Amino acid sequence: MxxxxxxxxxxxxxxxxxxxxxxxxxxxxxxxxxxxxxxxxxxxxxxxxxxxxxxxxxxxxxxxxxxxxxxxxxxxxxxxxxxxxxxxxxxxxxxxxxxxxxxxxxxxxxxxxxxxxxxxxxxxxxxxxxxxxxxxxxxxxxxxxxxxxxxxxxxxxxxxxxxxxxxxxxxxxxxxxxxxxNFKGTLLAKVVFNSVVNTLCTLFEITMGEFADYAGADELSKQLINEAYDVCERDGVTMLNTRAEELASVNYVSQVANPLHYPSMYQDMSHDRPTEVDYINGYLVRLGQKYHYQAKTHAFLTHLVHLAEHTRQTAATQPAATDASVKATA
Known part of the structure; x- marks a missing residue:
């Protein structure tokens, strides 16, 4: 071929x-x-x-x-x-x-x-x-x-x-x-996965395994998965996985398959490149709004990623502080 x-x-x-x-x-x-x-x-x-x-x-x-x-x-x-x-x-x-x-x-x-x-x-x-x-x-x-x-x-x-x-x-x-x-359900399974792992690992600059090690990881994942599924169901999408299966996928990939991996969104952020958060969490927010559903957690995370991008861009354009200026503001 x-x-x-x-x-x-x-x-x-x-x-x-x-x-x-x-x-x-x-x-x-x-x-x-x-x-x-x-x-x-x-x-x-x-x-x-x-x-x-x-x-x-x-x-x-x-x-x-x-x-x-x-x-x-x-x-x-x-x-x-x-x-x-x-x-x-x-x-x-x-x-x-x-x-x-x-x-x-x-x-x-x-x-x-x-x-x-x-x-x-x-x-x-x-x-x-x-x-x-x-x-x-x-x-x-x-x-x-x-x-x-x-x-x-x-x-x-x-x-x-x-x-x-x-x-x-x-x-x-x-x-x-x-x-x-199941075309759309297949695509959205990964969107939901990325909306959890990519976004949270990027914001806290951690690997997928480090996220999975956090005692409250399942609760964070469930909140985002449930909100995403609420949106997708309103759009009439038959999801490829159940909510429980989606959580299991997040846990397996994070704990077993790729625990040492930094997701692609983190790689973009760490190299000061624009992230795809608007096409992941932001997409779920916009789809929810179409049906008068507010995906508030995904909206909040989308803003946090953009805030992190803005902060890095601002820091990159400002001259480094001198010891004298640091002391003067202490």
Missing amino acids: KVTVLGAGAMGLRYGVLLQAAGNQVEFVDTWQPNVEAMRQQGGVYVSRDHQNRHLVPVKVCYPEDYHGNPDLWVVFTKQMQLADFLKRTAHAFNDQQYVLTCMNGMGHVEKLLQYFKPDKLLAGTALVATVLNGPGDVDFIGQRGAGTMNLANYTETPDAMTHQVVAELEKCQFHPNLTT
């Missing part, structure tokens, strides 16, 4: 490298210049697993304007706020015979992808797979091979032969794909 990965960040590289290792023809398209140039100069991407066995994997990478291939499948892993620009810059290479798969965090990407791809060729889902981009051209797969899981569904909720072929290739990569016929 010919595969082109749009967005050579942590997750894009993980999916692309493993699909390439499984025998597929894979190319990468990215817009971050330091990343593209590093991989070109190195002749590929450096790959580690749990900070060990760092080695160079040869890959092909280019900017959107320079890409003229015709893949069977696009794999899309960008940040929500970057997707529209990525798609616009790569649109010359899209056609109505191509399929697209995405497991991006948050909500908002499906509508953008449908502007370029036919509904029956759109596959979307969620990935409980921990990966870190150490820097340009350097990625770290967190967890043992096969530790992650993923769910996916067709937008039309009618799997075809190509869908099953994609699932088979993902199985070769040991992503353990679970094909469902």
Whole structure:
């Protein structure tokens, strides 16, 4: 299968490298210049697993304007706020015979992808797979091979032969794909998961395991999960998991699968990049408002993340205080 990965960040590289290792023809398209140039100069991407066995994997990478291939499948892993620009810059290479798969965090990407791809060729889902981009051209797969899981569904909720072929290739990569016929419920399962773990770990700068070690973690998780499910049920969504199963998923991933992992939102915050909180907790708030339901806890957390972003940005633009100025204000 010919595969082109749009967005050579942590997750894009993980999916692309493993699909390439499984025998597929894979190319990468990215817009971050330091990343593209590093991989070109190195002749590929450096790959580690749990900070060990760092080695160079040869890959092909280019900017959107320079890409003229015709893949069977696009794999899309960008940040929500970057997707529209990525798609616009790569649109010359899209056609109505191509399929697209995405497991991006948050909500908002499906509508953008449908502007370029036919509904029956759109596959979307969620990935409980921990990966870190150490820097340009350097990625770290967190967890043992096969530790992650993923769910996916067709937008039309009618799997075809190509869908099953994609699932088979993902199985070769040991992503353990679970094909469902519940499109929106599949996507929202990860939104709810991220609205708990990503947001709280980011605000307190802790790993998922450190969050799980807190005696009140279950109560925090339940409050956010219950509020999110109240919203989704008002929207008529049949959730992939029960509330209890969603809590169990949060606990398993945090305690067993990836206890040492800092979620992607934390990685963005720590590098002073905008977070996707508006597409996760903020999405649940807006969806609730549509049905006159106030998701107050999610609204509060959304504001807290933006406050943290604002505080970091303000600190970065202010000169460091001198010893004299500190003493003068003491």
